[in-house]
Amino acid sequence: MVRIPWLKADVETAAKRLLGCELWATLHGGVVRLRIVETEAYHQTDAASHSYKGKTPRTEVMFGPAGHVYVYFSYGMHYCMNIVTGESGEGSAVLIRAAEPLGGIGLLRANRPGIADPQLINGPAKLCKALGVDKTWNGHDLSKPPFKLIERPALKPDQVVQTTRIGISQAKDVPWRFYIKNSPFISKA
DNA sequence: CTCTGGATTGAC
DNA sequence: TCAATCCAGAGG
Numbered sequence: 632m633v634r635i636p637w638l639k640a641d642v643e644t645a646a647k648r649l650l651g652c653e654l655w656a657t658l659h660g661g662v663v664r665l666r667i668v669e670t671e672a673y674h675q676t677d678a679a680s681h682s683y684k685g686k687t688p689r690t691e692v693m694f695g696p697a698g699h700v701y702v703y704f705s706y707g708m709h710y711c712m713n714i715v716t717g718e719s720g721e722g723s724a725v726l727i728r729a730a731e732p733l734g735g736i737g738l739l740r741a742n743r744p745g746i747a748d749p750q751l752i753n754g755p756a757k758l759c760k761a762l763g764v765d766k767t768w769n770g771h772d773l774s775k776p777p778f779k780l781i782e783r784p785a786l787k788p789d790q791v792v793q794t795t796r797i798g799i800s801q802a803k804d805v806p807w808r809f810y811i812k813n814s815p816f817i818s819k820a
Numbered sequence: 821c822t823c824t825g826g827a828t829t830g831a832c
Numbered sequence: 833t834c835a836a837t838c839c840a841g842a843g844g
Contacts, residue, residue, distance in 0.1 A: 704839070755828075
């Protein structure tokens with residue numbers, strides 16, 4: 632059951648709306664709270680999306696209900712985390728690229744020893760590493776503990792920057808990356 | 821079965 | 833600038 636109605640809206644709207652929302656996770660017995668500051672939208676009709684060529688075993692959860700986590704493994708060493716959006720049957724999701732620690736930062740540091748705070752979670756794979764997210768979380772419903780998405784009021788439009796996505800070779804021109812203006816926690820521009 | 825390239829990161 | 837290091841997806 633989706634408790635956040637706008638997650639079922641179009642993926643561009645959802646990507647924008649996820650900025651400022653929080654992720655709460657239980658880690659090593661403590662609670663970590665993050666504020667999402669950077670997102671990217673991916674859709675079935677988008678050549679850069681894993682769902683572009685239709686449903687496959689890997690992308691199955693992208694086609695499932697909104698509000699679940701889609702985790703994929705890449706470059707032989709990294710995990711990245713998405714939040715599934717849209718109606719079931721539609722292959723869309725929002726990549727969480729960076730966040731701001733609100734609580735439990737010590738637990739994040741424990742997962743990334745030797746890394747300075749500004750680099751703790753300012754990238755999609757860094758975020759997963761710090762949160763201990765791997766494929767075992769693929770498909771998890773974010774309305775349930777121990778890993779939850781908490782809705783927050785929408786940001787004012789002038790606080791949101793819209794630009795092109797990072798690290799892709801297809802559809803480079805599609806402006807589906809969003810981040811909170813002036814946030815020091817976004818990934819490298 | 822084999823081959824290719826990637827929604828990245830951090831060390832040089 | 834580039835290696836690390838695996839696997840999904842495509843083609844045979």
